[in-house]
Amino acid sequence: MxxxxxxxxxxxxxxxxxxxxxxxxxxxxxxxxxxxARILFELYYRPGLTASELIGMLDMDKGYLSRILRRxxxxxxxxxxxxxxxxxxxxxxxxxxxxxxxxVLNRASDEQIEQAFGNLSEKDSQALVxxxxxxxxxxxxxxxxxxx
Amino acid sequence: MxxxxxxxxxxxxxxxxxxxxxxxxxxxxxxxxxxxARILFELYYRPGLTASELIGMLDMDKGYLSRILRRxxxxxxxxxxxxxxxxxxxxxxxxxxxxxxxxVLNRASDEQIEQAFGNLSEKDSQALVxxxxxxxxxxxxxxxxxxx
DNA sequence: GCATGTAGTTGACAAAGTCAACTAATTACC
DNA sequence: GGTAATTAGTTGACTTTGTCAACTACATGC
Numbered sequence: 002m003x004x005x006x007x008x009x010x011x012x013x014x015x016x017x018x019x020x021x022x023x024x025x026x027x028x029x030x031x032x033x034x035x036x037x038a039r040i041l042f043e044l045y046y047r048p049g050l051t052a053s054e055l056i057g058m059l060d061m062d063k064g065y066l067s068r069i070l071r072r073x074x075x076x077x078x079x080x081x082x083x084x085x086x087x088x089x090x091x092x093x094x095x096x097x098x099x100x101x102x103x104x105v106l107n108r109a110s111d112e113q114i115e116q117a118f119g120n121l122s123e124k125d126s127q128a129l130v131x132x133x134x135x136x137x138x139x140x141x142x143x144x145x146x147x148x149x
Numbered sequence: 150m151x152x153x154x155x156x157x158x159x160x161x162x163x164x165x166x167x168x169x170x171x172x173x174x175x176x177x178x179x180x181x182x183x184x185x186a187r188i189l190f191e192l193y194y195r196p197g198l199t200a201s202e203l204i205g206m207l208d209m210d211k212g213y214l215s216r217i218l219r220r221x222x223x224x225x226x227x228x229x230x231x232x233x234x235x236x237x238x239x240x241x242x243x244x245x246x247x248x249x250x251x252x253v254l255n256r257a258s259d260e261q262i263e264q265a266f267g268n269l270s271e272k273d274s275q276a277l278v279x280x281x282x283x284x285x286x287x288x289x290x291x292x293x294x295x296x297x
Numbered sequence: 298g299c300a301t302g303t304a305g306t307t308g309a310c311a312a313a314g315t316c317a318a319c320t321a322a323t324t325a326c327c
Numbered sequence: 328g329g330t331a332a333t334t335a336g337t338t339g340a341c342t343t344t345g346t347c348a349a350c351t352a353c354a355t356g357c
Contacts, residue, residue: 006274007262013281014169020288021162021169022208034344053304060170065345067306089304089353114155121287126154129287132280133161139269139277140168182313201335213314215337237322237335 024117027109033102036061037069041095041103044079048094051084055093078102172265175257181250184209185217189243189251192227196242199232203241226250 028038039059044050052070056063070093073079078099084090095103121129176186187207192198200218204211218241221227226247232238243251269277 003263004259006266006278007259009278009281010262010266011258013278013285014172016285016288017165018169021166024162036344051304062346063305064307064347067304071306087304087354091305110159111152111155114158115151118154118158118288125287129284130154130157130161132284132287133157136277136280136284137161137164139273139280140164140266184313199335210315211336212316212338215335219337235323235335239336 020117024110024113027113028106031106031109033106036065037073038106040066040069040073041078041099041106044093044095045100045103049092050094051090051092053090073099168265172258172261175261176254179254179257181254184213185221186254188214188217188221189226189247189254192241192243193248193251197240199238199240201238221247 025035028035031038033041036059040055043055043058050058052063052066055061056066059066070079070081074081076098077096080094080096081091082094084092118126118129173183176183179186181189184207188203191203191206198206200211200214203209204214207214218227218229222229224246225244228242228244229239230242232240266274266277
């Protein structure tokens, strides 16, 4: 019984890994890497983040992040402002160009999802989303994982 | 409405990407890479596969796979037998040692899932699995994605 | 003020993945 | 049955991605 549960979860994980791969495909074929896209995403929705915060959120190496941010700076995708309160920290935000870049990625992503899930009926789409939401709720509610 | 659907799917994808990351964590800390683990997995359940079949299933570069398989051969994890019918193809199967290695990984994976999902009640576990199964069913049934 | 800690950078390196050229065997087809 | 085209897998050269530790500059505790 317990083992059955584990097996089913694993099967779902494999399955969904594949779906995510398909849906992320456009990023692979864009000029951004997956980590780069995630950084753009976070900065789009939460301008003013610091590098440290990004590191925590995305669980990535700070050296690695530092380099990506430098490149993004050079390409004028993100602005970097030394914090007033603490001159060690740099607050980050997308420039207009950065936002535009993200929006392009985002539209491609929308299309990818539409293509993947598009031929579900209105009713099925709704049912699907409900199940997804429930799964999220169940997992987070049970605190199960410290979801940073 | 449509956009709402897309946004929800995306939110779930991000969420579940994170879960998968946590659950795959043990592989990262094992002596195998994720692709290596996937290869062990496939060969465990489908001995006799050929390299080409693996390439199709795992969608990976043949050169890359070839090297991994060579290492696995050197480490005596997989046996490689030239096919009788077609002497270009090599059929693959885990050795006893390979099976044992997979089983270790697998147990660690079980533990990771138990740790992650373990404090769900029996009832909730069942509900969770049902929703996962339904999602899979909905996605595959609509043939939505050619799930190779 | 000095020891300790933290944010971010840098250099050196290792791991992961890609691409194209190549060998050996097989199939297509005249 | 011989030659062209195809296919399975290998190899070399390379790029990208990610890791680790040392380092600088600033901040904080005491």
